[in-house]
Amino acid sequence: MYVAVKGGEKAIDNAHRLLAETRRGDTGVAELSVDQIREQLKLAVDRVMTEGSVYDPELAALAIKQARGDLIEAIFLVRAYRTTLPRFGTSKPVETGKMRLERRISATFKDVPGGQVLGPTFDYTHRLIDFALAAEGEPPRAEAREDFSEETLAAPHVLDLLAEEGLVERPERDDEAVPGDITRHPSEFPMDRATRLQSLARGDESYLLALGYSTQRGYAKSHPFAGEIRLGRVSVEYVPEELGFPVEIGEIELTECNMINQFAGSKKVAPQFTRGYGVAMGHGERKAMAMSLVDRSLRAVELGEEVKAPAQDQEFVLEHCDNVQATGFVEHLKLPHYVDFQSELGLVRRMRQEVESNLAEAAE
Amino acid sequence: MSAQTMQQPARNDVSTDTPLLTVDRLTKLYGNQLGCADVSFDLYPGEVMGIVGESGSGKTTLLNCLAGRLSPEEGSVVYTDRTGEEVDVHAVSEPRRRMLMRTDWAFVHQNPRDGLRMGVSAGGNVGERLMAAGARHYGKIRSAALDWMEKTEIDLTRIDDRPSTFSGGMQQRLQIARNLVTGPRLVFMDEPTGGLDVSVQARLLDLLRGLVAEMGLSAIIVTHDLAVARLLSHRLMVMRRGKVVERGLTDQVLDDPQHDYTQLLVSSVLQP
Amino acid sequence: MQEEQNYNFAYLDEQTKRMIRRALLKALAVPGYQVPFAGREMPMPYGWGTGGIQVTAAILEPEDTLKVIDQGADDTTNAVSIRKFFQKVAGVETTEKTEEASIIQTRHRIPERDLEEGQIMVYQVPIPEPLRFLEPRETETRKMHALEEYGLMHVKLYEDIARHGHIATTYAYPVKVADRYIMDPSPIPKFDNPKLDNSPALQLFGAGREKRIYALPPYTPVKSLDFEDHPFETQTWDEPCALCGATDSYLDEVIMDDKGTRMFVCSDTDYCTTRREAGHVGPDAQAVGEAAE
Numbered sequence: 001m002y003v004a005v006k007g008g009e010k011a012i013d014n015a016h017r018l019l020a021e022t023r024r025g026d027t028g029v030a031e032l033s034v035d036q037i038r039e040q041l042k043l044a045v046d047r048v049m050t051e052g053s054v055y056d057p058e059l060a061a062l063a064i065k066q067a068r069g070d071l072i073e074a075i076f077l078v079r080a081y082r083t084t085l086p087r088f089g090t091s092k093p094v095e096t097g098k099m100r101l102e103r104r105i106s107a108t109f110k111d112v113p114g115g116q117v118l119g120p121t122f123d124y125t126h127r128l129i130d131f132a133l134a135a136e137g138e139p140p141r142a143e144a145r146e147d148f149s150e151e152t153l154a155a156p157h158v159l160d161l162l163a164e165e166g167l168v169e170r171p172e173r174d175d176e177a178v179p180g181d182i183t184r185h186p187s188e189f190p191m192d193r194a195t196r197l198q199s200l201a202r203g204d205e206s207y208l209l210a211l212g213y214s215t216q217r218g219y220a221k222s223h224p225f226a227g228e229i230r231l232g233r234v235s236v237e238y239v240p241e242e243l244g245f246p247v248e249i250g251e252i253e254l255t256e257c258n259m260i261n262q263f264a265g266s267k268k269v270a271p272q273f274t275r276g277y278g279v280a281m282g283h284g285e286r287k288a289m290a291m292s293l294v295d296r297s298l299r300a301v302e303l304g305e306e307v308k309a310p311a312q313d314q315e316f317v318l319e320h321c322d323n324v325q326a327t328g329f330v331e332h333l334k335l336p337h338y339v340d341f342q343s344e345l346g347l348v349r350r351m352r353q354e355v356e357s358n359l360a361e362a363a364e
Numbered sequence: 365m366s367a368q369t370m371q372q373p374a375r376n377d378v379s380t381d382t383p384l385l386t387v388d389r390l391t392k393l394y395g396n397q398l399g400c401a402d403v404s405f406d407l408y409p410g411e412v413m414g415i416v417g418e419s420g421s422g423k424t425t426l427l428n429c430l431a432g433r434l435s436p437e438e439g440s441v442v443y444t445d446r447t448g449e450e451v452d453v454h455a456v457s458e459p460r461r462r463m464l465m466r467t468d469w470a471f472v473h474q475n476p477r478d479g480l481r482m483g484v485s486a487g488g489n490v491g492e493r494l495m496a497a498g499a500r501h502y503g504k505i506r507s508a509a510l511d512w513m514e515k516t517e518i519d520l521t522r523i524d525d526r527p528s529t530f531s532g533g534m535q536q537r538l539q540i541a542r543n544l545v546t547g548p549r550l551v552f553m554d555e556p557t558g559g560l561d562v563s564v565q566a567r568l569l570d571l572l573r574g575l576v577a578e579m580g581l582s583a584i585i586v587t588h589d590l591a592v593a594r595l596l597s598h599r600l601m602v603m604r605r606g607k608v609v610e611r612g613l614t615d616q617v618l619d620d621p622q623h624d625y626t627q628l629l630v631s632s633v634l635q636p
Numbered sequence: 637m638q639e640e641q642n643y644n645f646a647y648l649d650e651q652t653k654r655m656i657r658r659a660l661l662k663a664l665a666v667p668g669y670q671v672p673f674a675g676r677e678m679p680m681p682y683g684w685g686t687g688g689i690q691v692t693a694a695i696l697e698p699e700d701t702l703k704v705i706d707q708g709a710d711d712t713t714n715a716v717s718i719r720k721f722f723q724k725v726a727g728v729e730t731t732e733k734t735e736e737a738s739i740i741q742t743r744h745r746i747p748e749r750d751l752e753e754g755q756i757m758v759y760q761v762p763i764p765e766p767l768r769f770l771e772p773r774e775t776e777t778r779k780m781h782a783l784e785e786y787g788l789m790h791v792k793l794y795e796d797i798a799r800h801g802h803i804a805t806t807y808a809y810p811v812k813v814a815d816r817y818i819m820d821p822s823p824i825p826k827f828d829n830p831k832l833d834n835s836p837a838l839q840l841f842g843a844g845r846e847k848r849i850y851a852l853p854p855y856t857p858v859k860s861l862d863f864e865d866h867p868f869e870t871q872t873w874d875e876p877c878a879l880c881g882a883t884d885s886y887l888d889e890v891i892m893d894d895k896g897t898r899m900f901v902c903s904d905t906d907y908c909t910t911r912r913e914a915g916h917v918g919p920d921a922q923a924v925g926e927a928a929e
Contacts, residue, residue, distance in 0.1 A: 008711050009720075076681065083677040084643070186672035186847040189775050315773060325682045325845050329762070332683025335714055338888055339707045339744045339903055343806030343825045345889065346871055351800055459783045466787075481791070485798055488791050495794065496787025502797055502863040524798050 023068050037061040046253075046282025047071055051323065052078030053183070053202045054085075055252050055281050072204075076324045083183070092237040092246055093175060096256050096279075097157050099232040106158045107226035108260060114155020119231060120283075158228040159258045159275060168227075168260060168273040189315050196298055196318060197291075201279060203321030205287045211311045212293030220297045220309035223262035227275065231255045231283055255280045257288035261296045263303060274303060382444055384409050384550060384582050385430070390439035392422075392429050398606040399425035403439070405601065405611070409549075412576060412583045414597030414614060416590060416629070422606035423586045424554055430584060431471055431552045432461050443468075446549070466496050470543035474555040476535035479542070480527045486513065486538055487523040493546045512541035516571060533564035537571065544575065551576075551583040557592055569595050590629065594618055602626045646693040647725040652676055656694035656849070660840060663851035668813030669781070670764050675847040685718060685743055686844025688760035692722065692741050695756065695840070701729040703737035708745035708886065708903035715743070734906050744807075746828040748885045748907040751837035753854065759822040761843040764850065766810040766820040786818050789861060797866055806871070812859045819850060819858075826860065827870045827886045833858040877902045878920035880911035 024031065038045055038061035048060040052075045060078060067073035103119025106112050118124075162168040172193070180195040182202075191199070200208060215222055233253050237246040259276040276296025278288035297311040298318075310316055320326060383406035392399035400422035407413050415423045428434040430441055432453045441453040445468060453461060465471070473479040480489050490509040491499070499505050510520055516537040527535050536556065543551065556572065557565040573596055576583055587593055593600055593614060600617045602610040602625065610623040621627045644650065659673035678686040696702070702722055706715040710732040718741060719730050731737050734747040741758040751757065767777045770788050780786070789810060796804040809826035813819045821832055822841060832839065832852065839852040852858060862868040876883045878899045885907055887900040899920055902908035912921070 008713075009716050012713055012716055079677045080679040084649070183677070184674050186674055188672070315775070319774075324677070328682025328684065328686075329845055330683075331681060332762070335684065335743075336707050336712055337744070337823075339825055339886065340807040340823050342887070342889055342903075343827075343871060347804060347806050351804075354801065462783055462785065466785075484791055485795060487798055488795050491794055492787050492791050495790040496785065500790070500862075500864050502794065503865050505794065505863075506798075 023066070032065060034058065034061045034065055037064050043283060044069075044071060044074075046280070046284050047205060047287070048074045048078055050281040050284050050287060051075045051202050051204065052082065054078050054082045057282075072323050072327050076327070079324055089238065089241075090179060091249070092239065094234040094236060094252075094254070096230065096234055096254065097160070098154050099230055099234050099254070099256075101155060101230055101232040102253075103231040104155060104228070105226075105230075106228045108228075109158065112155070112158050112228075113161070121285075157258065159260065162227075162260075162273065166270075166272065168275060169263075171275070171277075187318065189318075190301070191314060191318060193295075193299065193302075196314070197277065197279075197295060199318045199321060200291045200294055203291070203318075204323035204326070205284070205290065207321055207323070207326075208290040208294050209286060211297075211317060212290035214309065215293050215297045215311045220300065220305075220312045222276070222293070222296050224276065224293055224296065225260045226289065227258045227260040229255070229257045229285060229288065231285070253282050255282070255284045255288045257285070257292045259289070259292035259296060274299070382409075382448070383407060384411075384444055385584075386440075386442040386444075387430065388440050388442070390426065390429055390436050390441065392425055392434060392436045394425075398422070399434075400429065400603070400606045403601075403608055405608075407550075407582055407584065409582055410580050411599065412581075412585065412597045414593035414600045415584065415586045415603060416588065416593050416600060417603035418588055418629075421603040423588075423603045425606075426603070427552055427554055427584060427586045431469065432465065433471075443550070466493055467546060468549050470546075470548040470551045472536075472539055472543055472551065472553040472556050474558045476527070476532070476539045479539040480535060482528045483526060485524045485526055486518065486530075489527060489538060489542045490545050493542065497546055508545060509541075512545050513538075515575070516541040517567075531564075532560055533568060536560065536568060540572070540575070544579070544581075547579070549582060551581055553583060553585045555587055555589075556585065557587070557589065565592075572596060590618060602629065643725050645698070645726055646696045646722065647679075648676065648690065648693045652690075653694040656690055659849045660691070660694065660851060663840070663849050664838075664853050666817075667852055667856050668817030668819040668850060670848040670850045673847055673849050675844045678844065680717070680721070682845035683762060684714060685741070685760035687842030687846075687849070688741050688743070688758050688844075689718060689721070689842075690844060691758045691840050691842035691849065692739060693726075695758075696722070696726055696728060696739065698726070698728060700738045701731050701736055703731050703734065703740045703906075704742075705740065705745060705747070705904075705906075706743040707888070708747075709905040711905065732906050733910075744823050744825075745886070745903060746824055746831045748882075748902070748904045749910075751831075751835055753836040755837040757835075757837050757839045759824075759839065759841045761820065761822045761841050761848070762845075763808075764820055764841065764843040764846050764848040766808075766818050781817060784816070789818055790863075793861060793863065793866075797863070803862065803866060803868075809868075810861050812861060813852065814856055815859075818861070821858075825871060825886055826868075829858075829860045829868070830870065873900060875900055876918055877908060877911075878918045880908045880916045880921075881918040882908070882911055882916070 038057050041064065044064055045057050045060045048063055048071055049055055049057065052060060052063070059081065060074065063074035063077040064071065066077060101117055103121065104114065104117045106116065159168050163170050180192070180198065182195060182198050216224070233251045235248045235251050238249045239246045257278040259278070260273045261276055263272055263274040274296065276292035278291030278295060280287040294311055294317060297309070298314055300307045300312040307313060385407040387403060387405050390403045391401045403426055405413070415426060417423045425434065429436045435454055443451045443453055443464065445451055451460065451464065471479065481492070487506055487509040490512050491505040494505050494508060510523060513520055513523060518534055518537055518541070522530070527538055530538065557568055560568065569592060575581070576596065585593070585596055597614050600612065600614045601608050602617065602623065604625045610617060610621065610626045617626065618630055621630050655674055659671045663669065663671045675687065675690060678689055680686055680689065692702070702719065704710065704715045704719040706712040709715065722728055723730060734740065734749045737755065739756045739758060740747065741760070743760045746757065765777050767780055767789065770792060771777050771780065793803050796802070805826065807825045808820055808823040809829055811819050811821055811829060811832060821829060834855050834857060835852070836854050838854055841850045860868040873887050877885060877887060879901050882902055885902045885904055888903045890899045890901055891897070892899055
């Protein structure tokens with residue numbers, strides 16, 4: 001009994017073997033390949049890349065397989081891998097205005113230069129379970145699909161058109177600035193917007209979703225409009241020191257959301273729309289939208305708004321948005337705490353004794 | 365520090381010729397909005413200064429600037445401490461300023477919730493400033509708390525109860541006890557009787573007047589209530605739109621107001 | 637155990653180790669002050685000791701002998717897992733003997749045996765900020781430390797006494813270091829607090845998730861907070877360790893059956909084993925020996 005309480009090496013080894021066995025499941029069913037996950041569970045792969053902060057669909061798919069589909073566990077695996085990778089440098093900012101679009105919508109204008117492109121979206125599907133999928137049939141090929149790899153579809157940002165008129169603030173742009181790195185520097189508050197965006201970009205999707213939602217329900221209302229959501233591929237450029245000019249090192253898929261929000265203006269500044277920004281690797285629309293709402297609410301101090309809702313509170317939002325940190329600390333409660341508990345047990349016994357003896361005295 | 369010395373603040377060893385607080389051309393803006401402008405005055409030891417005016421006149425802004433809680437755009441506030449050293453409240457380092465705030469000074473908020481720790485017992489609330497100043501004897505801290513609860517007429521059996529279970533008047537008296545326990549020299553009060561019933565107000569005013577006289581406190585009291593000002597303050601400043609429009613001895617200002625606005629204020633109270 | 641060839645010695649790259657060592661030096665220069673450091677993501681979850689592991693990885697040398705304990709024991713699952721990790725990525729000697737260890741990484745305990753000069757304790761810390769539960773904001777707590785505004789900490793102790801008649805904090809009991817900083821000693825029972833004071837060993841604290849490092853150089857005065865008339869006191873037990881008969885060690889309560897039979901045994905397994913090997917016998921040593929077989 002005593003030995004069992006203390007656990008041991010053997011127990012851990014056995015647990016690991018059992019985990020491997022459970023992961024595989026019924027060996028009568030064909031094993032899932034990493035390729036299948038990458039191709040057929042793309043949205044899961046994209047989320048793991050985004051919150052794991054590594055653009056590598058292959059690696060993310062493998063992590064999902066190893067994690068038995070637990071996405072936070074998969075994100076954790078990717079992060080632990082990422083932390084060992086060497087850094088070569090920082091790419092040039094990607095030009096999302098030159099994105100080769102697969103999807104691009106604006107909720108603020110019926111039509112925009114470059115047009116609205118629905119792309120692959122659940123938005124207008126009826127949420128009926130499709131039992132045909134269980135029959136493993138090939139889906140019909142989409143007729144309307146244009147081949148974007150050949151005919152590059154690019155369009156300017158909708159918000160840039162408004163910015164021309166001064167109706168919406170100009171995005172801050174500084175190509176020379178060296179971005180902060182939250183994985184290499186401890187966080188300091190107040191945190192600048194670029195660093196906040198970095199935290200939000202790897203922040204937990206569901207957490208940002210709930211916070212973004214809370215701003216819509218009156219906790220820091222910002223009257224948002226989805227100015228533009230775009231999905232597509234952008235090229236990544238890097239300037240090797242020895243060359244001194246940018247070289248394209250690859251292409252990544254991104255989802256970007258520019259939210260337009262109300263701002264009353266002040267005595268010095270005419271009323272103007274402000275913006276919230278969100279971005280995710282791969283196809284991560286919910287994440288990008290939620291992030292843009294939270295980005296905007298975190299700008300409360302900068303825009304002279306009263307800070308009273310959780311979504312406006314930098315420390316609250318940013319210190320709790322990382323799901324790998326959060327799950328670690330919540331789940332660490334599983335570790336033995338019997339020394340601390342012993343202390344508390346002794347205290348409660350003592351206090352109970354005191355109360356009982358007081359009661360006994362009072363009864364006499 | 366014993367309970368005995370706590371209730372009797374050290375007498376000012378600074379001569380009464382030296383002002384306790386010298387305020388020089390204090391101006392505070394909110395963006396383009398005027399908070400208060402060009403306010404100057406001296407406050408002498410043992411003196412109670414009333415600041416009256418309607419809401420929006422800038423009196424609370426002025427009080428916060430005087431107490432170092434807001435930074436003014438222009439002007440200065442100089443405090444003469446127990447040793448006679450002059451401290452420029454807004455130029456001095458933050459540690460020094462915060463030290464002043466928790467030792468020599470006290471601040472009584474209109475809403476006791478802003479000045480109390482609602483989750484901490486009454487005794488803990490009164491004892492906090494003592495502990496911050498280094499008191500480390502539980503029994504003595506507790507007897508000082510009881511002593512001050514008695515002075516402020518709070519039922520002593522409530523010492524371990526949280527202020528959230530207290531009435532508004534009791535909370536305000538507890539806030540006063542919490543502030544005065546360390547024997548401050550200068551007390552800032554922001555509408556100390558605001559938000560209380562008339563009968564509760566009278567009792568609190570009586571209490572405040574007694575304590576101020578007994579302890580020889582200097583105080584700056586902001587109020588929109590001329591009756592409060594008359595009862596507590598020696599001198600009065602009348603503010604309107606951020607500016608001081610009239611000043612003088614309390615009785616003089618209230619009985620023979622010179623400025624149109626003061627006349628309006630006084631008549632609106634005295635002649636319903 | 638096979639040493640892992642694909643990682644740098646002790647897992648972390650040398651740049652990272654250098655960064656952590658800098659933070660450690662700063663922490664030693666200002667005892668009890670929480671130094672922010674760029675904590676890395678580790679292959680263990682946050683809350684599993686990533687801070688302690690990073691500190692150990694940064695100071696570990698090939699000739700070191702490492703002991704890892706959790707709840708005082710060498711054979712608890714997390715201690716086993718961390719020990720294995722360092723065997724794998726650093727190939728260092730490990731030991732269960734307190735006296736043989738040059739570095740002891742711990743969660744929640746300090747060994748009973750007196751530490752010696754040259755030994756290093758590495759504590760795993762979940763919440764490094766002792767003021768956190770009184771004031772949730774980091775910006776405010778850092779200011780409170782900077783200005784030595786610690787009145788609130790005593791308000792908490794005052795409230796304990798007012799409510800319970802005594803201070804009701806039993807672990808992670810706050811201390812004042814070298815008469816300056818208030819420090820969280822990590823969730824060790826207050827029983828262990830006196831061992832922090834004036835210890836000949838170097839004591840390092842790592843909080844991975846919160847990205848803070850702090851330290852106590854050897855022979856630093858460490859005082860547990862209290863009141864003059866309610867002095868700090870440690871836990872005591874009415875009975876000795878059931879296995880080795882020790883009366884001076886921290887005891888864990890072990891439930892023996894579903895009828896509520898209990899036994900108290902040393903939480904420090906090395907201490908207990910060493911005593912039994914030296915011939916000390918507790919009242920229930922016989923019965924337990926049988927139960928374990």
